[in-house]
Amino acid sequence: MPSDLELALYVFMLATFLGLEVIRKVSPLLHTPLMSITNAISAISVVGAIAITGAGDATTLSRVLGFIAVTASTINIVSGFLITDRMLKMFKKRGPEK
Amino acid sequence: MTEHVVNYIYMASAALFILALKWMNSPATARRAVISGEVGMLLAVVGTLLKAGVIDYQWIFIAFFLGSAIGVPIAYLMPMTAVPQRTALSHAFGALAAALVGTAEYYRETPHGFVMVALVVETLLGFLTFTGSLMAFGKLQEILPTRPIVYRNQNIINLVLFVVAAGLGVRLALVPQDTWMFPIFAGLSLLFGVLLIIPIGGADMPTVIALLNSYAGLSACAMGFALNNKLLVIAGALDGSSGFILSVIMCKAMNRSFTNVLFGAFGQLQVAHAQLEQRNVRSATPEEAASILEAARSVIIVPGYGLAVAQAQHKIRELFDGLTRRGVDVKFAIHPVAGRMPGHMNVLLAEADIPYDRLFEMDDINSEFPQCDVALVVGANDVTNPAARHDQSSPIYGMPILDVDKARTAMVIKRSMNPGFAGIENELYYMDKTLMLFGDAKSFVGEIIKELPAAVRA
Numbered sequence: 277m278p279s280d281l282e283l284a285l286y287v288f289m290l291a292t293f294l295g296l297e298v299i300r301k302v303s304p305l306l307h308t309p310l311m312s313i314t315n316a317i318s319a320i321s322v323v324g325a326i327a328i329t330g331a332g333d334a335t336t337l338s339r340v341l342g343f344i345a346v347t348a349s350t351i352n353i354v355s356g357f358l359i360t361d362r363m364l365k366m367f368k369k370r371g372p373e374k
Numbered sequence: 375m376t377e378h379v380v381n382y383i384y385m386a387s388a389a390l391f392i393l394a395l396k397w398m399n400s401p402a403t404a405r406r407a408v409i410s411g412e413v414g415m416l417l418a419v420v421g422t423l424l425k426a427g428v429i430d431y432q433w434i435f436i437a438f439f440l441g442s443a444i445g446v447p448i449a450y451l452m453p454m455t456a457v458p459q460r461t462a463l464s465h466a467f468g469a470l471a472a473a474l475v476g477t478a479e480y481y482r483e484t485p486h487g488f489v490m491v492a493l494v495v496e497t498l499l500g501f502l503t504f505t506g507s508l509m510a511f512g513k514l515q516e517i518l519p520t521r522p523i524v525y526r527n528q529n530i531i532n533l534v535l536f537v538v539a540a541g542l543g544v545r546l547a548l549v550p551q552d553t554w555m556f557p558i559f560a561g562l563s564l565l566f567g568v569l570l571i572i573p574i575g576g577a578d579m580p581t582v583i584a585l586l587n588s589y590a591g592l593s594a595c596a597m598g599f600a601l602n603n604k605l606l607v608i609a610g611a612l613d614g615s616s617g618f619i620l621s622v623i624m625c626k627a628m629n630r631s632f633t634n635v636l637f638g639a640f641g642q643l644q645v646a647h648a649q650l651e652q653r654n655v656r657s658a659t660p661e662e663a664a665s666i667l668e669a670a671r672s673v674i675i676v677p678g679y680g681l682a683v684a685q686a687q688h689k690i691r692e693l694f695d696g697l698t699r700r701g702v703d704v705k706f707a708i709h710p711v712a713g714r715m716p717g718h719m720n721v722l723l724a725e726a727d728i729p730y731d732r733l734f735e736m737d738d739i740n741s742e743f744p745q746c747d748v749a750l751v752v753g754a755n756d757v758t759n760p761a762a763r764h765d766q767s768s769p770i771y772g773m774p775i776l777d778v779d780k781a782r783t784a785m786v787i788k789r790s791m792n793p794g795f796a797g798i799e800n801e802l803y804y805m806d807k808t809l810m811l812f813g814d815a816k817s818f819v820g821e822i823i824k825e826l827p828a829a830v831r832a
Contacts, residue, residue, distance in 0.1 A: 280602045281488050288595065291608040294392065295615030301399040304710060304735050307620060307717030310398050311587055312461055313411055314616045317391055318590040319468040320415070320609040323422045324475040324597050328482075329437065330428035338478035343433045345478070349471035350441020351448070352464050353415055358449030359460060361408045366454075366724040367401045369731055 309363045316356025322349035376424055383421035384605040390414030391609050395616065401730060418605060454725040455682045458583060458714040459514040465586045466507035472593040473500025473560070479600060480556060490550045492599035494543040498563045499593035505567030507586050513576060514714055520576035532569050539563055574635070576679075577756070579714045581624040581635045588617025620716050627710035627736075629762075629772040655791065658809040660818060663785055664825035666809075667693075670747035670783075672703040674739065676776055677719045678712050680753020680788075684815035690752065691726035693819050696826045705732055707739045707749075707776050709757040740777050749781035751788075751802075752815050758786075759800045770798060784808045787815050 278286075302310050322345075328334065329342030391414045397407035422428065452460045476497035479485070485493060512518035539562035546555055574582050591613025598606025625632060658666075667673060675694070681687060697704050706728070712719045720733055743749060751758055758778040761768040778784050779802050786803060788810060802808055811818055 281599075284599050284602065284604065284607055287604050287607050288599075288611050291611035292615050295395070295612040296619060298392070298395045298399075298612075299616045299619045302395075303399060303401075304623075304708075304717055305720045305730055305733060306398055306401060306404060307623075308457060308461075308715055308721045309404060309717070310395075310616065311584065311620065311716060312457070312464075313394060313398060313408060314587060314591065314613045315461055315464050315468065316415070317394070317411055317609050318465075318587070318594050318613040319471065320391075320418060320606055321468065321472040321475055321594045321597055322415075323418055323603060323606060324479075324601055325471050326419065326422045326434055327425065327428060327601070328475055328478045329434050330423070330430050332427070332429040334430070335482060338482045339433060341474040341478040343437050345471040345474040346434055346437035347441045347444075348467040348474070350438050351445040352468040352471070354442050354445030355448040355460065356464055357408060357412050357415070358446065359452065359457070360411075361405065362449065363454070363457070363721050363724070364401070364404045364408060366721070366727070367404070367730050368724070368727065369401075369729055 305367075306364075309360050312356055312360040312363065316353055316360065319349040319352035319356065322346060322353060325349055376426055380421045380424055383417050383424075384603070387414045387417040387421065388605050388608040390417070391612060395612055453685075454687075454722055455685060456515075457721060458579065458718060459511050461715060462507045462511040462514055462583055462586070465583075465590050466504050466511065469500045469503035469507060469586075469590045469593055471500075472590070472597055473497050473504055473563075475597060476500060476600070477556070477560065480550075481553070484550050484553070485600070486550055489600050489602075491547045492596045494547050494559075496593050496596035496600055497560060498539065498543055499589050499596065501560055501563035502567035502570065503586055503589040503593060505564045506571045506582075506589075507567075509568055509571035510574075510579065510582055510586060513571075513574075514579060518572070522575040523572040528569075528573055532566070535562060535566050535569065539566055576714065577711075578628075578635050580711050580716050580718070581621050581628070581632075583715045584617050584620035584624055586617070588614050588621065591615075591617055624711055624716060627774060629770075629774065653804045655803050655810050656806075656808065657812055658785070660811070660821035661825045663809065663811055664822045666783060666785070667697060667702070667748055667750070667822065668700060668826060670697075670702055672705075672742075672746045673697060673748045673750060674705050674707050674743065674746045674778075674781065676707050676709075676749060676751045676754050676758060676778055677723065678709075678752065678754025678757065679714060679718075680755075680815055682713055682718065682722055682753070684753060686752060686815040686819055687722045687726035687728075689816050689819040689823065690723070691728055692823050694728055694732075696823055700826075705734055705739065705742070707734055707736065707743075709736050709754065709776055712754055712757060736774060736776055743777040743780040746781045747783065749778040749784045751778055751784065751786040752819070753787065755788075755800055756798060758802050759798065761798070761801050765801075768798065778802060779805060779807075782807065785811055787811045787813065787818050789814065
């Protein structure tokens with residue numbers, strides 16, 4: 277059986293190649309929204325933050341740090357996704373006819 | 375049992391993130407991408423809340439509430455010109471979260487071996503991205519000077535600092551129980567983030583933001599290794615590669631290397647270069663500009679950061695409409711590094727309702743300049759400087775540029791003859807075919823629009 281580390285490295289390698297392939301196809305037109313959506317996704321560290329904050333055996337220190345971390349990543353997630361959507365709404369193929 | 379369910383939820387979440395990035399490749403599917411990303415994130419959060427170890431929900435929900443209360447206004451109140459700042463600030467929050475989780479993990483578990491290595495990488499990247507992004511935010515918001523801040527032996531000091539921080543990190547990974555070292559390690563990482571970004575000038579911000587994006591992703595990825603969570607590894611690797619690709623594209627668009635952007639302090643060495651003799655330029659009034667534009671068959675507009683500063687995108691849209699109604703073919707030529715982040719100009723023009731099929735990338739439109747009657751430069755400078763093609767002594771030599779000088783007439787809206795950010799004289803301004811339109815981009819374009827109907831009646 278491969279160890280956890282080996283598995284994680286495999287996943288990392290495959291995800292990196294996948295990322296490189298997928299991102300290369302994104303039109304420069306959408307680079308700003310792309311950056312803003314990847315920014316929102318990078319706040320996935322909320323997963324670790326929740327686990328730390330909600331742990332039954334959390335110390336005061338880890339609860340305080342976890343609380344700040346959940347707050348910070350929530351700001352990141354919420355504002356990241358909402359502003360990406362706000363930007364994308366503006367991209368129109370043709371202006372309204374008049 | 376729940377652990378398995380949670381793992382499948384994470385798997386679905388990872389798949390949705392991949393789909394989100396895939397759907398970002400076209401404006402037609404991009405809004406679906408956001409929904410996919412949002413659902414993926416929601417699943418990740420719900421899955422984590424279901425975890426057996428997560429018992430105490432009180433503080434988590436308070437933090438959700440607090441974060442949303444801050445995040446929602448940021449998303450809706452930020453003007454589109456401030457998108458680069460917002461992105462930098464958001465990177466800072468995400469990186470801070472990763473670093474704090476790493477810190478908490480360290481003090482709780484004092485892990486050993488590989489997990490500790492991952493933890494060290496996570497906190498190092500997290501803390502340096504946190505302060506680095508704050509500095510980038512400060513520069514973009516112009517709280518801090520946008521010019522590079524340099525001092526003697528800067529690169530040596532930075533290098534020493536980095537080596538010391540990395541050395542402490544290695545030592546911590548080997549002997550995790552030396553808890554006194556951790557605060558020093560964290561402090562040095564924070565300091566390094568500051569010192570890394572302050573020598574970087576505003577014009578290099580597109581590369582730096584992309585790079586910080588990459589670091590924020592890699593930090594989350596390292597957290598995935600530390601927690602043995604594949605979802606974090608995948609999401610982090612996707613972001614890491616995305617930021618990496620974007621920064622490579624930006625570097626290529628400036629014909630510079632990574633090291634040069636990070637350690638070059640662009641815009642400093644050129645001071646000596648700006649001592650050119652006084653040369654003559656031709657200037658024109660809004661009336662003259664309007665009649666030239668009105669008589670043209672094809673016009674290419676070249677927007678730059680100055681357009682964002684002047685908030686001129688809506689006036690440009692009126693000009694676009696006015697000219698299009700008169701049968702003029704109007705296109706936009708967008709240099710990859712125009713503005714302060716990748717794709718910045720596209721978002722601004724889209725905000726002003728300019729259809730995106732009129733926006734063209736550099737490589738697609740450069741061949742059209744020779745046939746175009748008027749190239750109108752609004753707030754762009756270095757990306758139009760023909761010196762990049764032939765003057766080997768120019769600091770921007772070799773940088774791909776928009777061939778504005780090949781158009782039949784070039785018009786440049788500019789505040790004054792002051793050389794731009796990088797302090798490099800633009801040859802374009804002294805050419806016989808170039809007309810300088812001196813003034814604020816927004817009001818000047820407004821005056822051109824006012825003159826347009828008059829010109830048509832005459």
